[in-house]
Amino acid sequence: MGMITRVGIVGMGHVGAHVANSLLLQGVADEIYVTEQCTGADDHTAKLRAEVQDLRDSLAFCPHNVAIFDCGDDYGRLAACDVIVNAAGNVTLSATDRDGELFYTTETAKKFILPLAAAGFDGRWVNVSNPCDVVATEIWKLSGCDPRRVLGTGTALDSSRFKNVLSQTTGIDQHSITAYMLGEHGASMFAAWSAVAFGGKPLAQLRDEQPDRFRFDRNVLEEAARRGGYVTYAGKQCTEYAVADAAVRLVRAIVSNEHVIMPCSTLMTGGETTYGEEGFFTSLPCVIGADGVEEIVHLDLTASEEEQFHASCAHVKANARRVGLA
Template sequence: MGTVTSIGIIGMGHVGAHVANSLILQGIADELIMTDICSGEHSKQAKLDAEVQDLGDSLAFCPHNVALVNAGEDYAQLAQCDIIVNAAGDVQRSAIDRDGELFYTTDTAKRFIEPITNAGFQGIWVTIANPCDVVATEIWKISGIDANRVIGTGTALDSSRLKYALSRVTGYDQHSICAYMLGEHGASMFAAWSTVNIGGKPLAQLQAEQPERFAMALAEIEDLARQGGYKTYAGKQCTEFAVADAAARIVRAIVSNEHYITPCSTLMTGQYGESGLFTSLPCVIGADGVEEVMHLDLTDEEIDKFHASCAHVRDNLTRVGLA
């Protein structure tokens, strides 16, 4: 990283705007370069202008000043950034089907991947747009960048939802619970129950020692994590805070070279026999992106679920010509 931390954001809708706000409030960015589609009948120029103005008006209340750049649709300007966050999507297309944004987001990504790459971008991509694993794979394939420098937020968000659900059931703070949703960020994700622990103690052991306290409907809790986004969408027709904070947390880990471990979407290079596609496993995140993919001792049933989830991602890659 240089002396100035420059972060680009593509797409300033609900999620992109909240990513920007979170980065500013946490003091992570020194410069934000913001872009969106600003031409044609679907131009979002007015929305982009408004968000940049609103964020600027908030700076007096923030940890330090941040240079705010409205780059319109000039994606090449993002090449100077240390990190680019892709939040270009259309959540209404996912209202019924988790893959509803598939063609929209992959087509949209083609507008900016090459201009940014051709302008010499050497930083790290953090992509949120859904289907997250497909878009991450697309960015890697089109840009030709080192796969470790492409990170999908993936199941970082779903794992947070799982920990929150477990916290409400057990009464323990979610920061003391280690629990992962794995696979695609979509309907085929699954909870790796065999690896869940609370304060370092395996959930299975707690259930054996205190069956009354830890007798919980695991399938229902897993479904809360899987369907949490739809519950949020049903009430306000978008999801914004949690996914934006998931992205900002990954950005912070990169900027601070934390070696932070979180599930996120990364290239499979033989893990559990899978390769050539992005999906979520626990990753170590630092200044160079994904530094290591952690190997978990999953059960045979969990490995089968992982393969099924990867198969769904692969099917979607085939649908958009990326397989």
């Protein structure tokens, strides 16, 4: 990254606005470039202007000053950014199923991916828009960029929800828990129970040592992690804080060259590392640094977990075919 960290955001709805606010509060960016949601509608122009005003008004309470640029629908202005976050979507279409936005988000993405590629953008992408894995696949294919530079928030968020339910059940702080939801960011995701650990101790060992604390109904906890977003949506018709923070966590890992390990949506490259899957994006644990996804961490999944992974991949590939990406 250069001396000045520039982050672009496409779409300033609930998620995009919270991404911007989280960037400010964490002191991640020096410059933030924000754009409309590719529709050209007057209400989106007014919303963008309002968000920029509100964010600028908050700067006195942030760690350091940040220049915030209202780019309207001029997506090419984001070409100088280190990272671009795609938060363009229509959450009402995915009220019951994240696949509901499939045609909307993939059509919308074409309106900014191609102009940015033409403008020479060579930074990193962090995709939030749903279905996250399909849109990330589209960004890679249409932009022609190195696939390692395209990341989807994917199951980073769902893994956080998984840690939350494990923490609520055991009383152990989330930061001391290793736990991954894997596969698509959608109904077919699954918990990699074989990799769950508390302070380095495998869950299987703790179940024997402290059965009263660590023996619980796995199906109930896994479903709570899978459906957490819909609990949030049911009460306020959107999800915003957690998914925005997941996106900013990926941005921070990139611009700080952290080499942190966390799950995100990345290109399946075939071979043992991706369990033989190839040619599309979905979530596995990754080492994330300045180059984006620097390494995929291979887990020794059980036979049952591998079956779940392949079933989840089949769903992503089916959706990709529906929009001509496979």
